[in-house]
Amino acid sequence: MGIHAEPGEREVTADALRDAFRAVYGTDPEGVWAAPGRVNLIGEHTDYNDGFVMPFALPHTTIAAVSRRDDGLLRLHSASGDVDGAVVELYVGELHPDAPAQGWAAYPAAVFWALRDAGHAVGGADIHYESTVPTGAGLSSSAALEVVTALALNDLYDLGLEGWRLARLCQRAENVYVGAPTGIMDQTASACCTAGHALFLDTRDLSQRQIPVDLAAQGLRLLVVDTQVKHAHSEGEYGKRRAGCEAAADALEVDALRDVPFEGLDDALARLDDEELVRLTRHVVTEDHRVEQVARLAGDGDFRALGPVLTEGHASLRDDFRISCPELDLVVSAANDSGALGSRMTGGGFGGSAIVLVEDAAAHKVEEAVLAAFASAGFRTPRVFSAVPSEGARRLA
Incomplete structure (x- = not known):
């Protein structure tokens, strides 16, 4: 832009x-x-x-x-x-x-x-x-x-x-x-x-x-890692995912995939005969469930428990929605391996940024691990900064 x-x-x-x-x-x-x-x-x-x-x-x-x-x-x-x-x-x-x-x-x-x-x-x-x-x-x-x-x-x-x-x-x-x-x-x-x-x-x-989200009060920090891999949503892949979700909703005879209950996901997936629609549906339904989980945990002030949910969300975006890229995957693996509580890509995908939930005391170590992993892979140096609501x-x- x-x-x-x-x-x-x-x-x-x-x-x-x-x-x-x-x-x-x-x-x-x-x-x-x-x-x-x-x-x-x-x-x-x-x-x-x-x-x-x-x-x-x-x-x-x-x-x-x-x-x-x-x-x-x-x-x-x-x-x-x-x-x-x-x-x-x-x-x-x-x-x-x-x-x-x-x-x-x-x-x-x-x-x-x-x-x-x-x-x-x-x-x-x-x-x-x-x-x-x-x-x-x-x-x-x-x-x-x-x-x-x-x-x-x-x-x-x-x-x-x-x-x-x-x-x-x-x-x-x-x-x-x-x-x-x-x-x-x-x-x-x-x-x-x-x-x-x-x-x-x-x-x-x-x-x-x-x-309310006050990570600092609990000794936590949310890092944003901009991979500097540029995305362009209007260039096709984003639109294909949206069209696929609409096709899945039509096949399941619901107004939108939001209407597929998490508890009935397996039954819904069994009704789809297109593997691509299966993957898209599984991501959307489980992601809605993850949002509700995070809202509940955050409402209780249990922010450390968000970590595994974030990482699970990244796996879903990578494997089911298939909108990650090597740089985003490397942020998640390097951050988690160096002590982050959880990480995931954020945004529309095909590049862009990842978020990393980390103990404040470990933030520098995690950042250095991500930077070292990018250097070792020959990727462009990412930008890292803290996100505050x-x-x-x-x-x-």
Whole structure:
């Protein structure tokens, strides 16, 4: 997507955004907003199966300085070194999925299209973006970009939309305009998470429960290991998994795989005559069960017990859903062999990041073991940082 900085490399402030906006557009913005990336504690590829997920917001955010325009012109600028620095100019009345904007600008353009298509009176705007959410790392950089855009427009145009409604519109923007068949988790996490909590989300009815997560109080830490293997969900494999899940639900005569009970999984699998559908169904049903396990354990404050559940989830994603890669598998094996409580890939797969639950006292040892394993395998050096449940989308100034 192309607008990011290294996680933890720098802090992007509202004042800095105002100054940058002024340098690009020659005026002050009307306001500054932020939306975070997310890490998913458990619940992978369950959201488009009407299942359960449990993400939390990262401290890494995409920040936007925004002003309205009354001429229908949309001007977009990114501070990223990955783009040429030019201002992208579009007309909101001409935005349409049949002829989408290209590159990173497609994501904010999609939000404008989705809001207008839903009947909301959104006009033009000048926007300057900066971000510290790593792209292609399975940490929802695209959702952060969408949500910060939607939140700014919601405030500036007095739309009165709740966070979950903004998330729904952003999901439609990504599905229809961008063409990526993502579920609802990423946008809802960015829009609705609260500091110090993981979000237990039922993706069927969007009911939410905030579960306190204070790992530090128990001497624990959650590491994120960005393998720097880039993924691209819209390039086919993600869509194939989603289509396969829908085919399995049809074969089992249920609305979604979420409706297959964990206790009746063996009977359901026996009704499927396609091994691929068997694997996809087994992952989704057992993953929903794992989300409920983690929510219960976290609610009881028994965070050390999460480790084996995380590792079990990775095995399911690797063997049944088949969306891991050698780098992700190496993170899990190296971390667990060096004393981690549990590890798994997080995000859509085919690259991206893994999470590692570890005793704080052992964090350095585990990190060094992962780095050494990557060096020995000849892989690119991964980025490792601690994940702390942080605040969701908000206005900064």
